[in-house]
Amino acid sequence: MNKINKEIQILLVVIFFSLLVYGGVETYAHKVMHKHVDSKNYEYTDLPAITKTGDPVAGAALVTGAAACTGCHGIKSQDMPAPMDAATAVASYGVTPPDLSTAGILYESNFLAALIKDPVATLKLEHKFDDTKMHPMTAFSGAGGDLDQEVADIVAYFKSIAPQEITPKQAYEDACSRCHEMRYMKATQLGDTPTFKFEKDALAYRVKVLEYQDTLKGYMGKLPPDLSTIIVARSNSFLTTFIEDPQSHLKGTSMPRVGLTADATDKVMTHLTHSGDPAKEIRNSLGWKVILFFIIFSVLAYLWKQSVWSKLH
Amino acid sequence: MAKIRKATSVGDWLDQRLATETIKKVMATEYWIPKNINFLWAMGMVLAVLFLLLVISGIFLLMYYKPDTALAFDSVNYTIMAEVGYGWLWRHIHAVGSSVAFLIIYIHMFTAIYYGSYKNGREMIWISGMVLFILFSTAAFSGYMLPWGQMSYWAGMVITNLFSAGSLELHGVVEWIRGDYVPGDAFLTRFFMIHVLLIPLVIMGAIGLHFGALRIPHVNNQDGEEIDFDTESAKYLAGDTKGSKVMRFQFDFLSKDIFVLGVFLVFFFYLVFYNFTFALDPVNLDPANGLKTPPHIYPEWYFLWSYEILRPFSKDAGLIAFGFAQVILVFLPFLDRSPNVAPANRRGLFAIWFWVLLIDMITLTIMGKLPPEGIFNVIGAAATWTFLGLWVVLPIITMLEKKK
Numbered sequence: 001m002n003k004i005n006k007e008i009q010i011l012l013v014v015i016f017f018s019l020l021v022y023g024g025v026e027t028y029a030h031k032v033m034h035k036h037v038d039s040k041n042y043e044y045t046d047l048p049a050i051t052k053t054g055d056p057v058a059g060a061a062l063v064t065g066a067a068a069c070t071g072c073h074g075i076k077s078q079d080m081p082a083p084m085d086a087a088t089a090v091a092s093y094g095v096t097p098p099d100l101s102t103a104g105i106l107y108e109s110n111f112l113a114a115l116i117k118d119p120v121a122t123l124k125l126e127h128k129f130d131d132t133k134m135h136p137m138t139a140f141s142g143a144g145g146d147l148d149q150e151v152a153d154i155v156a157y158f159k160s161i162a163p164q165e166i167t168p169k170q171a172y173e174d175a176c177s178r179c180h181e182m183r184y185m186k187a188t189q190l191g192d193t194p195t196f197k198f199e200k201d202a203l204a205y206r207v208k209v210l211e212y213q214d215t216l217k218g219y220m221g222k223l224p225p226d227l228s229t230i231i232v233a234r235s236n237s238f239l240t241t242f243i244e245d246p247q248s249h250l251k252g253t254s255m256p257r258v259g260l261t262a263d264a265t266d267k268v269m270t271h272l273t274h275s276g277d278p279a280k281e282i283r284n285s286l287g288w289k290v291i292l293f294f295i296i297f298s299v300l301a302y303l304w305k306q307s308v309w310s311k312l313h
Numbered sequence: 314m315a316k317i318r319k320a321t322s323v324g325d326w327l328d329q330r331l332a333t334e335t336i337k338k339v340m341a342t343e344y345w346i347p348k349n350i351n352f353l354w355a356m357g358m359v360l361a362v363l364f365l366l367l368v369i370s371g372i373f374l375l376m377y378y379k380p381d382t383a384l385a386f387d388s389v390n391y392t393i394m395a396e397v398g399y400g401w402l403w404r405h406i407h408a409v410g411s412s413v414a415f416l417i418i419y420i421h422m423f424t425a426i427y428y429g430s431y432k433n434g435r436e437m438i439w440i441s442g443m444v445l446f447i448l449f450s451t452a453a454f455s456g457y458m459l460p461w462g463q464m465s466y467w468a469g470m471v472i473t474n475l476f477s478a479g480s481l482e483l484h485g486v487v488e489w490i491r492g493d494y495v496p497g498d499a500f501l502t503r504f505f506m507i508h509v510l511l512i513p514l515v516i517m518g519a520i521g522l523h524f525g526a527l528r529i530p531h532v533n534n535q536d537g538e539e540i541d542f543d544t545e546s547a548k549y550l551a552g553d554t555k556g557s558k559v560m561r562f563q564f565d566f567l568s569k570d571i572f573v574l575g576v577f578l579v580f581f582f583y584l585v586f587y588n589f590t591f592a593l594d595p596v597n598l599d600p601a602n603g604l605k606t607p608p609h610i611y612p613e614w615y616f617l618w619s620y621e622i623l624r625p626f627s628k629d630a631g632l633i634a635f636g637f638a639q640v641i642l643v644f645l646p647f648l649d650r651s652p653n654v655a656p657a658n659r660r661g662l663f664a665i666w667f668w669v670l671l672i673d674m675i676t677l678t679i680m681g682k683l684p685p686e687g688i689f690n691v692i693g694a695a696a697t698w699t700f701l702g703l704w705v706v707l708p709i710i711t712m713l714e715k716k717k
Contacts (some may be wrong), residue, residue: 007351024679025614026591032683033609113559149381184391201648225599226470229390232596255376279394279401286402287586291579298575301568308568310347 012095020282027225037241037248042262043130047122052149054156061156066143067116069154072136077101078161084191091213094219095135096189102174104155104162111259112158113151116140120293123256124247168274171267175258176227179216181209184228186277189216220254231269240265341563342716345546347534348560352534355573356421362574363414364520370407373400378459380505383460384497386600405585411453412592413616418446427667428647429537429654434530436646436661441523443643448516453613455508458501461595467610469496469504476606479629488658496605537654580600609684617681617701618674625694635703648704651711662710666703673699 063069064080072089076084076099082089103112114122117136120129129135143150143168173181177190186193188209196202218221230239241248243265246255260268271279319324322362328334346354378396379388382629393400419532422442425431431439454472458465473490493501531542540558549557560566583591589615614621625634641648653660657667680693 010351010353017671018416020421021675021678022591022613024675025617025682096618183387184395189664228602230597232593234596235595276390277394283401283586290582290586293453294548294575294578294582299578301572301575303573305568308564312560312565313555 013132030115033234035249036237037245039241040239040243040245042108042260042265044108044111044114044259047110050148050152050155051114051150052146054152054154054159056118056147056153056156056160058150058312059153059157059160062150063100063142066264067140067154068103072097074099075101075161077163084213087137087208090219091214095136095216096187097136098174098178100158102162102170104158104160105164105166106162106171106175106258106264108261109155109159115259116151116154116235117147122259123258124245125254127252128254159188166264166267168270171260171264172271175268178248179220179224179255181213181226182228182275183226213298216290222254227272227275229276231272233276233279236269239269324353326623337563341547343548343550343560344562345542345559346532346562346566347538348481348535348558349534349538350532352569352573353420353424355570356417356424356569359574359577360414360417360421361520363410363417364476364516366406367410367414370403370410371453371509371513373403374407374671375509380502382461382501382601385459386466387458387503390598402585405589409581409584409589411456411666412613412615413584415453415613416451418449422446422642423671425533425552426670427657428533429649429656429660429675430533431646432649433652435526435533437526438523438530439646440643441519441526444577445523446510447639448519450616452508452512452516455504457510457597457613458496459508461501461601462595462598463601463605464597464610466496466601466603467607468612469500471610472612473500477633477634479632481630486703496601507538508702511560532652535656539654567647591614592620611682614678617679618677621677621681621693622697624681624702625690625697634697637704639699648707649711650708651714651716653714653717655717659715663714666707666710669699673703 042069063075070080071085072083072093074080076082078101082097084092087097087182111122115137116139118139120135120139121125123135125135140151141147173191177187177191181188182186189212190205190209191206193209196205211221223237234242238249241251243258243260245257246253247257315329317329320329324333337450349681374393377388377392377400379385379392392405393404425442427441450473454468458469464469469491473487473496476490477487486496491497492503531540534540538558542559545557545559549561554560594613596609599607611617619635619638623631625631628633649663651660651663657664675698676692677700680689683689
């Protein structure tokens with residue numbers, strides 16, 4: 001028994017020093033090297049809350065009429081295609097204006113309302129755009145009535161046409177893919193890459209992508225990174241708080257605050273996982289079985305050892 | 314030629330031609346191990362199994378890996394991680410295996426230092442072990458280049474730069490090593506060759522030497538007791554298995570080894586499945602980009618202590634200290650001037666020396682990861698000087714040690 005006690009003491013010493021190293025180079029060093037940002041639960045409380053009750057019917061009239069949203073944005077679900085193709089749009093605006101079919105479910109309502117009234121401040125891009133360099137989206141200054149009421153109507157309209165559920169892929173596409181490529185999912189800023197029968201068609205398509213990216217580079221300052229492996233290249237807490245407010249981690253970045261709801265952020269994270277860590281589910285379900293196997297292995301090995309050693313002591 | 318009789322069994326047939334019975338006796342059933350040992354004596358077996366796991370997982374990864382700067386990153390992160398069935402498992406085993414191999418190597422080393430298992434005839438065991446340490450380090454570094462991520466590229470840049478030897482400015486040597494002005498395709502391909510062919514071959518030879526070096530002096534024991542292996546093994550063979558101080562390698566020692574191995578594998582596969590990021594640095598999951606330096610460049614954890622020794626000094630002094638740290642451990646058997654083979658806690662001042670060395674190397678490791686600023690610089694410099702000083706005082710305190 002004394003012998004076993006001694007072995008356990010030695011094991012505890014080994015474990016203590018191993019954990020000391022681990023705690024130092026992993027837990028502690030990460031805390032020192034990576035700024036910690038707390039999530040604000042995607043409530044965007046720095047923006048004014050909507051005080052009026054919106055009327056979707058009035059909103060619909062504004063979106064296609066006085067507010068002129070559809071002058072630049074498409075709303076595919078309502079049979080309103082984008083007024084320009086991607087190449088023309090990117091040449092005119094720097095980046096394609098988003099389709100608004102899912103805006104009501106992706107973006108938090110206060111954020112949408114604030115965005116319509118003051119895009120630059122809401123996106124937190126004051127360091128990039130001012131009176132001399134205009135943001136492509138102009139602020140809506142009202143259609144003659146009560147501005148707050150009109151904005152509430154527009155938001156109500158977007159919420160009324162939004163789907164009840166959205167897939168991770170769709171959330172990612174509508175929120176991220178106009179700037180970010182994702183080559184592991186065979187998607188570019190132009191959407192899913194089609195398969196071509198002839199190489200020349202594939203190359204011609206690639207040229208279109210590269211041209212789009214060149215223009216985007218001019219607009220953003222640099223080409224936004226491919227997001228194929230981002231889910232494993234950054235921590236979960238970095239990504240979620242970065243999506244919530246890019247400036248909180250990277251002061252001065254050209255990435256706008258996107259205004260996603262907590263649920264939409266989850267969906268985007270799921271899609272990023274599909275691309276960068278596709279084995280996650282099988283890994284988690286297989287792991288404990290392998291561990292259990294070696295626990296049983298160890299118990300049997302111990303019994304065997306005891307029987308072998310019984311003739312030694 | 315030996316007289317060949319009609320074989321009575323397959324084993325006999327082989328024995329007449331290959332002397333398999335003799336080999337079995339020499340290598341296993343009459344390879345004598347002291348009984349007075351603890352589980353730390355199983356670390357050698359754990360390392361042998363880890364090396365085997367690294368070779369096997371490496372062979373599978375090799376089937377899909379592409380040593381080309383344009384393809385390497387995606388062949389690892391897409392082909393192996395997403396397309397190949399269980400490719401991720403082999404990669405995790407390989408990455409975690411290399412990191413954990415160093416943990417076990419360090420435990421193995423400190424066990425040897427604590428019990429004095431490097432002197433009085435055991436010098437070659439220690440020296441061949443340190444050769445293995447250097448070879449494993451080379452394997453780890455060259456392997457780290459292969460996924461061609463940000464940290465592969467920048468670690469490759471920083472470490473190959475060391476060969477310019479400070480003020481000697483031997484940039485030609487650096488270019489010769491890289492095959493280019495900066496790490497590029499030639500660099501990646503040669504490190505690929507080093508990692509998958511050259512180093513594994515040399516490691517296998519060195520493992521043979523390491524095992525062979527154990528034969529004559531035999532394995533040490535918990536009390537550093539000198540055992541007459543001939544008498545004790547004769548006692549065992551005569552039937553007094555309880556009275557003998559030694560036991561057979563197969564299966565007396567092996568049965569305990571395999572139990573320890575089982576427990577180790579529980580821990581290992583926990584890491585492989587549920588806690589692997591320490592061995593797969595997130596920074597290296599961004600593709601290599603020569604135009605974008607990562608905010609913090611640091612090596613894997615097992616190189617941090619020697620990396621930290623480089624940092625407190627000016628360029629040339631730092632390189633000298635770094636070089637000193639790389640080789641000094643090899644000379645341990647000759648710097649320890651005491652003939653006593655005993656656990657450190659029975660060796661007076663050496664006990665203090667041992668624990669200071671351990672804590673100092675852990676301090677260096679932690680400081681090596683932290684950014685070089687403020688208090689970390691002070692602690693790092695103090696730990697570096699302590700490390701250097703320890704090797705100066707070692708011959709003195711061991712000369713003062715009373716002979717037992």
